[in-house]
Amino acid sequence: MSRRISDSTVRRLSHYLRALEELEGRHATTVSSDQLAARGGTTAAQVRKDLSHFGSFGKRGLGYSVAELAGRLRRILGVDRHWKVALVGAGRIGSALFEYPDFAARGFRLVAVLDRDPAKVGRVWGPVTISDISELERVVGERDIDLMILAVPGDAAQAIAERAVAAGARGLLNFAPTQLRVADDVPVTNVNLVMEMEALSFALTKDQTAS
């Protein structure tokens, strides 16, 4: 149980959990690795290998209990609890994220929003009032923020990341096109939309060359 789990495994676990929740909605009671694989776009062997890193949850000849496996995966992924999340950057992307219903559904609670634009500070977004970026340390400390979403320009991201971590944030979701450097024990995931588009562009360009 102590070996390092690869990123791709973690992503697949998320997929499995989503599939299981759909199955729960349909009142399915058991599911085989084969069925899970089909929904997640992978193979049965991969599903079993992924799960085997955390224990053995299935019954031979029968498959997995949907409810039990979903519960186990929630625990493994850490979404059997609430996470307090702060959002930095109340621009377009920030506001889209703020209203993103799926975050709340998985226990990610956006309890603070910060921005550097004085015109935005003080505005009320639902239950939250936008704070000035200078309040970052206070907000992170007082509201006991776990995770920080950075939806700020690239040149501001590194400085904010450092302040956030120093103030107690434990993980970062970074939308800026910058490779953040933080302590090794602070997980960072990057979402880079241009990069995703470029992946498409590359795939199509390569095809052209090949033909």
Add this chain to the structure above:
Amino acid sequence: MSRRISDSTVRRLSHYLRALEELEGRHATTVSSDQLAARGGTTAAQVRKDLSHFGSFGKRGLGYSVAELAGRLRRILGVDRHWKVALVGAGRIGSALFEYPDFAARGFRLVAVLDRDPAKVGRVWGPVTISDISELERVVGERDIDLMILAVPGDAAQAIAERAVAAGARGLLNFAPTQLRVADDVPVTNVNLVMEMEALSFALTKDQTAS
């Protein structure tokens, strides 16, 4: 030059290109694999190996010409041209993407927006008027759409993807939490924000267990 290029390599190429563009801004003329590695969060050997799949662009003892390598990477990634992009879903995420300045900077031109909500259809977003989703085939055909961004609910995504591909879209950027099934020659990249948050949650939860 014909071997399959891994996803991770493509992503790194994007990183390198961004770093090179920054260096161009500073009027740097050459850069070593070591310097590029530092900016991209990887190693010098990895940079050289990545580039070696496409030819040899450097000069031993000196490094790479910033301008030349940037040009080569733009060509390799296919961003030395314009791509016509349509956006389906004029909700929060859609509108954030529409105004995302970095897309335009890399040649991704959002030339159409579609939505199924009659209240939104006909609205004018800058140079674009929102079309009804029923117009999808006509819009894709007439405006010669290359890439389609799907910012729609999960249950609508598969059907729209199929229509888009049938109408001529060549690649898809999918924001819905659904594994799209399309022809093998249609590249799809998925952006799943909940999954990214869960990766953080997992990393932090695992740490807790370990200690």
Add this chain to the structure above:
DNA sequence: CTACATTTGTGAAGCTTTTCACAAGCTTTC
């Protein structure tokens, strides 16, 4: 209770990606 049909869990094999290490090549210096 036995035979049969499933399906898991897992070592081993196969494949891919990353890292290593060094010869080859370019530039500069003396």
Add this chain to the structure above:
DNA sequence: GAAAGCTTGTGAAAAGCTTCACAAATGTAG
């Protein structure tokens, strides 16, 4: 023009990930 100092490009080794294949376990039918 030879020597020194870098830095690339690349086989080979190492590490990591996925697929295979099958024993073991469970449920079902007769």
